[in-house]
Amino acid sequence: MLLPVINQSRHALPEYQTAHAAGLDVRANLTEPVTLKPLQRALVPTGLFVEIPVGYEMQVRPRSGLAYKHGIGIVNSPGTIDADYRGEIKVLLVNLSDQDFVVQDGERIAQLVVARHETVQWQPVSTLSETSRGASGYGSTGQQ
Numbered sequence: 001m002l003l004p005v006i007n008q009s010r011h012a013l014p015e016y017q018t019a020h021a022a023g024l025d026v027r028a029n030l031t032e033p034v035t036l037k038p039l040q041r042a043l044v045p046t047g048l049f050v051e052i053p054v055g056y057e058m059q060v061r062p063r064s065g066l067a068y069k070h071g072i073g074i075v076n077s078p079g080t081i082d083a084d085y086r087g088e089i090k091v092l093l094v095n096l097s098d099q100d101f102v103v104q105d106g107e108r109i110a111q112l113v114v115a116r117h118e119t120v121q122w123q124p125v126s127t128l129s130e131t132s133r134g135a136s137g138y139g140s141t142g143q144q
């Protein structure tokens with residue numbers, strides 16, 4: 001897919017790091033580093049503006065390496081970039097570790113996944129089809 005993009009950051013466009021990666025690693029675009037204290041969050045700019053085709057969305061997902069090594073997650077994970085959004089893509093990072101974490105300019109902070117989505121029209125009904133699961137959930141099938 002060709003994706004229209006305006007890059008107002010100082011960095012190269014997000015790239016797939018391997019041949020069949022789902023996510024494009026996106027970099028922080030900062031004039032100075034941002035320090036996240038434990039449990040602190042920050043809306044980190046990317047300097048990127050995109051025009052996603054109708055029927056698609058862009059998901060802003062965490063990077064597992066940052067999560068595992070530093071406890072860095074995304075508060076609203078996965079973030080949703082709508083097809084009609086024309087603003088800057090931002091990443092809502094949170095520090096879930098017990099130590100300060102410094103986000104550096106140019107650091108790969110998240111990955112962007114473009115995906116199709118459906119648009120529904122509601123069909124109000126009074127009954128739903130029966131299944132063996134029924135209304136059971138929240139661990140109803142056990143742990144092992």
Ligand SMILES: O=c1ccn([C@H]2C[C@H](O)[C@@H](COP(=O)(O)OP(=O)(O)OP(=O)(O)O)O2)c(=O)[nH]1
Nearest residue numbers: 060076078079080081082085088089090091092
């Ligand atoms: O991680 C994110 C999530 C959202 N957005 C932008 C694009 C998205 O299209 C817009 C709105 O996001 P969302 O619908 O998740 O937020 P909201 O709280 O429902 O805001 P709104 O009332 O503007 O829809 O904000 C980002 O830049 N990064």
Ligand SMILES: [Mg+2]
Nearest residue numbers: 080081082085
């Ligand atoms: Mg919304």
